[in-house]
Amino acid sequence: MGSVSSAATGLLASIPSPANNGFSIGPIFFHAYGIMYVLAVAAAILLSRWRWARLGGDPDLPYEVAIWAFPGGLIGGRIYFDITTPSQIPDHWWGVFAIWDGGLGIWGGILGGVLTGLWVVHRRLDKDQRRWFMDVVGPTLLVSQAIGRIGNYFNQELFGKPSSLPWALRISPAHRPPGYAQFTTFEPTFLYEFVWDLALAAFLMWLGSKRKVRAPGLFALYVAGYSGFRVFEETQRIDYSNYFLGMRVNFWIASGLCLTGLVAFVIIQRGLWGRGCAPALPAPPRSMVPGGRAARTPARGAVVAQRPAVATAPETPAGPASQEGGPRTAKRPPPPPPRKRGKRRG
Numbered sequence: 001m002g003s004v005s006s007a008a009t010g011l012l013a014s015i016p017s018p019a020n021n022g023f024s025i026g027p028i029f030f031h032a033y034g035i036m037y038v039l040a041v042a043a044a045i046l047l048s049r050w051r052w053a054r055l056g057g058d059p060d061l062p063y064e065v066a067i068w069a070f071p072g073g074l075i076g077g078r079i080y081f082d083i084t085t086p087s088q089i090p091d092h093w094w095g096v097f098a099i100w101d102g103g104l105g106i107w108g109g110i111l112g113g114v115l116t117g118l119w120v121v122h123r124r125l126d127k128d129q130r131r132w133f134m135d136v137v138g139p140t141l142l143v144s145q146a147i148g149r150i151g152n153y154f155n156q157e158l159f160g161k162p163s164s165l166p167w168a169l170r171i172s173p174a175h176r177p178p179g180y181a182q183f184t185t186f187e188p189t190f191l192y193e194f195v196w197d198l199a200l201a202a203f204l205m206w207l208g209s210k211r212k213v214r215a216p217g218l219f220a221l222y223v224a225g226y227s228g229f230r231v232f233e234e235t236q237r238i239d240y241s242n243y244f245l246g247m248r249v250n251f252w253i254a255s256g257l258c259l260t261g262l263v264a265f266v267i268i269q270r271g272l273w274g275r276g277c278a279p280a281l282p283a284p285p286r287s288m289v290p291g292g293r294a295a296r297t298p299a300r301g302a303v304v305a306q307r308p309a310v311a312t313a314p315e316t317p318a319g320p321a322s323q324e325g326g327p328r329t330a331k332r333p334p335p336p337p338p339r340k341r342g343k344r345r346g
Helices: 001-015 034-054 059-083 104-121 127-157 189-210 217-234 249-270
Strands: 024-027 026-029
Touching: 001 034, 024 034, 034 059, 034 127, 059 104, 059 127, 104 127, 104 249, 127 189, 127 217, 189 217, 217 249
Parallel strands: none
Antiparallel strands: 024 026
């Protein structure tokens, strides 16, 4: 009787899973997973636009980058999924393209999106500006990834081992992995990642505004921080995966990326091998012109206030210079008229 009561209590305290993973409008079915990805991209664009404009950059540049980086991320994510989990590809000729069936590999998505984005900004920005832009985008990618994890909730995926915790996730029998049919609630690892991504994004934005971090140091910390959490997450997940040396393949990839991000951060901050540049300074407030309208924004792709202003020497007061050879700001008085010489008396 006690076991039945405790099981009922755990079931009531668990997080329920949604009954459907989307909705229909007429003949069209909208997948919640896809909707979350669209919202995730929109959030990354808006946040990047705001952060880049604060540095005096063109606020339309994040739009241009997203136009190319979003499909690049989709292609990269699906290619990674197909390579690492070929047994999960739907048995149709279009199975390799079915991002709604099986999903995307996050590492391939990040790699594809970042490489495509760098290709775009390479044509628009110089080397230092590209590094500043990477620091701008890093925290926004975390926000985007956090929103994308909500799509995993609707798909009843990305959960961990069986759990009786009050926040355990209730999974329907159709979505339970083989060998776990007798369990009802599982660790909501997607929720842990959601919280971690938002917390890390807030920390990186705070760090960039309160401390001097050589660019692209924030992006390196993004790679290290996100990958570090994935090391933990890969030890909790029970869904299908290929294994290497007794651990999930993604565990080793996350470990390597975490170490790479930390080493890159140290190299950037110490300026070794010419890596890194000075932190970008926020643009000064836009001056108001007659009529109350703000001044025009800088040229496309421009970043203003990139370096601290060089102090100018104070004006020397009127009169002779304080030291010999110094600048004189006052005009010299005119020379006296020549003295008239009288006739010499004999």
